[in-house]
Amino acid sequence: MTSRVRCYQTSRTIKMTFSAAFSTSLYTSQTSLLSSKNSSNKLFLKTCSLFPSQARKKLLFQPLRYNGFSTERSCVGIVKAIQSENWFKNVEVFTKEHVAILLAHDVAQHSNKFIQEKGAFTVVLSGGSLIKYLRKLVELTNAESIDWSKWHVFWVDERVVPKDHLESNYKLAYDGFLSKVPIPPVNIYSIDDALEADGAADVYETTLRRLVKNGVIATSENGFPKFDLMLLGMGQDGHVASLFPRHSLVKEDKKWVSFIKDSPKPPSDRITLTFPVINACSNIAMVVTGAGKNGAVYSALRGDEKSDKLPAGLVSSEGELKWYLDIGAASMLFKE
Ligand SMILES: O=C1O[C@H](COP(=O)(O)O)[C@@H](O)[C@H](O)[C@H]1O
Secondary structure, eight states, rough: EEEEEEEEEEESSEEEEEEEEOOOOHHHHHHHHHHOOOOOOHHHHEEEEETTHHHHBBBOOOOOOOOTEOOOGGOOOEEEOOOOSGGTHHHHHEEHHHHHHHHHHHHHHHHHHHHHHHSSSSEEOOOGGGGGGGGGHHHHHOOOOOOOOOEEEEEEEEESSTSSTTEEEHHHHHTTTTTGGGOOOOGGOOOOOOOOEEEEEEHHHHHHHHHHHSSSSETTSSSEESSSSEEOOOOTTTTBBTBBOOGGGGOOOSSSSSEEEEEEESSSHHHHEEEHHHHHEEEEEEEEEEGGGGGHHHHHHHHHHHOOEEEEEGGGOOOOEEEEEHHHHHTTTTHH
């Protein structure tokens, strides 16, 4: 159930919608979370303060209501701003905790929708900080009734290290997420850690081609695999997957999976899905937190069109691309 309140500037065009799209369970976990912080109003105001002051002054904040509760105190975070500027459309700004909560809710919704429509859900994971934001998904399993048996899990990139290595994206995902949910092991498509980067990339592409052929993965109009949901992180330098700024791999437009042996971020050898595959996805969630990434967020979303785009700025989706930012990562976006 979705409840929504509009906060708008009465006399001019800027209009924002503050929406709470919580199920009861999410609401419950949100309130307990808030009481533990006891600073919800401060956080809300802090979030609002990211908006241009002129607009802010004229905003009319109404208490948000959900199931009879006044959620005024809990208006933190869920800020969906709708403005005419394109970059602003699908950007949501939260506290870190709320990034995890809303992400859980959205992933559960995508999962239910795709499983209902086609009996399976294909999800692509990143490594890095993204995995810790899946923690609420694990906690909310029962409430959201996810059918984990229909999940098929892939990786957008992997480091060429053994699966039990600290740098392994598989290990990160297994420890933080996969070991906690009943996804059939046969539906978890990790990258072969016995091979060198080039061989591992070839084998992974062959696996994807087989799954496209037998209908597990859908296909986009231009013949690339079309995953239902991709959960992307972004590095401080604006890289996504293992596609780094100014690296030739960013321009790869034929291969589905490629490899890199000179990654600027260690380890040097990695395999990665390419941009045509990333951008063919039905839905992409870009999950970016921390003030250290605010410059890259700014340049990806608002950067000069003429300048070389960061890889994160080249991400698009055949369906929906949504940015989940915390206040730190968003902090340069709303500067006047
Ligand atoms: O090396 C990688 O970095 C990015 C970003 O990681 P983060 O810890 O800064 O969020 C990650 O998305 C990618 O999968 C990983 O291989």
